[in-house]
Amino acid sequence: xxxxxxxxxxxxVNSYHFDSIDLSYEVYGRPLYxxxxxxxxxxxxxxxxxCGDNGWWKGLIGDGKCIDTSKYTILSFNIPGxxxxxxxxxxxxxxxxFNARDIASIFAKxxxxxxxxxxxxxxxxxxxxxxxxELAALRPRLIERLIPVAADWKxxxxxxxxxxxxxxxxxxxxxxxxxxxxxxxLIYRTPESFKxxxxxxxxDEKEMYNVESWILHHGKKLDERxxxxxxxxxxxxxxxxxxxxxxxxxxxxxxxxxxxIHIISIDSDMFFTEEEDRITFQELQKVKKNIxxxxxxxxxxxxxxxxxxxxxxxxLKDIF
Numbered sequence: 448x449x450x451x452x453x454x455x456x457x458x459x460v461n462s463y464h465f466d467s468i469d470l471s472y473e474v475y476g477r478p479l480y481x482x483x484x485x486x487x488x489x490x491x492x493x494x495x496x497x498c499g500d501n502g503w504w505k506g507l508i509g510d511g512k513c514i515d516t517s518k519y520t521i522l523s524f525n526i527p528g529x530x531x532x533x534x535x536x537x538x539x540x541x542x543x544x545f546n547a548r549d550i551a552s553i554f555a556k557x558x559x560x561x562x563x564x565x566x567x568x569x570x571x572x573x574x575x576x577x578x579x580x581e582l583a584a585l586r587p588r589l590i591e592r593l594i595p596v597a598a599d600w601k602x603x604x605x606x607x608x609x610x611x612x613x614x615x616x617x618x619x620x621x622x623x624x625x626x627x628x629x630x631x632x633l634i635y636r637t638p639e640s641f642k643x644x645x646x647x648x649x650x651d652e653k654e655m656y657n658v659e660s661w662i663l664h665h666g667k668k669l670d671e672r673x674x675x676x677x678x679x680x681x682x683x684x685x686x687x688x689x690x691x692x693x694x695x696x697x698x699x700x701x702x703x704x705x706x707x708i709h710i711i712s713i714d715s716d717m718f719f720t721e722e723e724d725r726i727t728f729q730e731l732q733k734v735k736k737n738i739x740x741x742x743x744x745x746x747x748x749x750x751x752x753x754x755x756x757x758x759x760x761x762x763l764k765d766i767f
Contacts, residue, residue, distance in 0.1 A: 449473055449495070449532060452560040459549045460693075463541070470557045471495065471525045471532045475508070476516030484563060485514055485767075486554075486590075487523040488571030488578045491681045492673055494531040495523040504572075506756035513760040514767050519567065524554050526578075526684070530677040542679035546687035547574070551581035555589070568766065569706075570594040572752040573719070574681065577602070577688035583704045584690040592766055593706040596759070597752040599719045600701065600727060602688045606718065609634055610686035617679050624678050625666035632662050637715050637748040697727075702734035710740045711752075711762055718749040 454468040473495040476482070487497045487504065498508040498516065508514040508521060525531045527550075528539035539545070558564075569590045571579040576598020583593045584600075602610070613627050620626040645658040653660050694700045701708075710728055712721040721742060728740040741762035745751035752759065 451532070452557050454553055454556045454560070457553065457556070459544060460546055461544075463544045468527050468553060469532070469534070469537050470527060470553060470560075472557065473497075473523055475499070475521040475523075477518070477520045479520055479522070479561065479563075482518060482520045483567035484520045484522055484565075486558075486566050486569045486579075487514075487521060488554075488569065488575030489523060489526065489529075490571075490573040490575050491685060492669060492678075493572075493575070494529060495525045496531075497521060497523045503753070506753075507759060507763075513756075513763050514570075519767070522561075522563075524557055526550055526681065527553060528677055528680045530674045538674065538676045539680045540676065542676060543683050545680065545684055547577050547684050547689075548581045548585065548692070550578050550684060551585050554578070554582055555586055558589070564589070566590045568592040568594055570596065571598065572596045573598055573749065574685040574688070576719075577685070580690050581688065583706055583708075584694070584700050587703045588705050590704075590706040592709060593704065594709045594711065594763070594766070596711040597713050597716055597719050597749055599723055600688065600690045600697070602686050603720075603723060605720075607686050609718070610682050613682045614679070614686075617675065617682065622666075622670070624673055624675055625670040627678060627682075628666040628669045629662050632665050634718055635748060635750045637717060637746060639715070639746040640748055640750075643746055698730060698734050701731055704735075707737040708735065708739075709763075709766060710738070711743065711759070712740065713743045713745055713747075713749065713751045713755075715745055715747065715751070716749045 451471040576595030580600040616627040712724040
């Protein structure tokens with residue numbers, strides 16, 4: 448069930464002011480305050496429905512699954528403006544108003560409203576993992592276990608460049624959400640993934656290659672459920688992750704985080720690359736001992752965090 452808390456008098460990093468923000472959320476598993484709490488941060492086109500029949504991470508979270516709803520309380524916030532509550536008044540007109548740190552700050556205030564001062568774990572994929580990094584830097588003692596999956600503490604030049612292309616499509620296309628999704632699928636997957644899935648197979652009925660039909664299907668599917676303002680906003684948040692901005696060097700900031708940090712990469716990820724995560728891991732080892740780096744082996748690129756649940760479970764089983 449979708450619930451909400453009201454965040455009052457919020458000021459963003461760039462000095463935008465909100466009298467109030469509706470922060471919606473869902474709770475799964477054990478009741479709040481009855482069990483260890485796991486905060487799950489959703490990805491760009493995701494939402495607070497993380498498990499159950501329509502849950503986007505139902506392969507990982509649920510009764511008897513890796514993150515077991517019979518043992519943990521699962522909490523997930525919706526990024527304000529993502530459109531999931533179907534309330535037009537909660538959409539964000541100025542898509543550049545929030546960066547990832549603002550979202551983490553809103554989540555932190557939501558936790559305060561719910562009187563939660565300790566989290567067993569925070570896990571997030573993609574931009575959700577970047578927001579998890581930001582939350583850990585913002586509240587260094589809040590999280591016992593920080594688990595960024597297919598994510599990074601910063602938006603790299605490569606990521607920013609792809610987000611710029613996405614932004615240009617969203618601003619100038621006649622069918623913006625649909626067309627931006629077509630481009631996005633090319634960086635969420637890999638050439639090898641396409642070859643394994645389609646192998647140049649042709650659909651005579653549609654008179655096009657199956658890979659073309661598949662990509663067009665994803666564009667149409669997202670266009671039916673995701674609003675333009677949300678895509679523009681979340682794309683901007685994705686392009687603006689940086690726990691060091693205004694704070695200092697990475698090791699100075701990350702070294703203050705008390706959490707055990709479990710970085711999970713995908714070897715074929717072209718979005719948040721394994722190499723960048725490896726550099727982060729190696730640097731962090733200079734100041735922290737409670738850190739691990741696991742790698743999912745997959746041909747499917749960035750989207751593997753939504754596909755390779757068996758591998759993800761093996762990497763997480765000792766944590767949960």
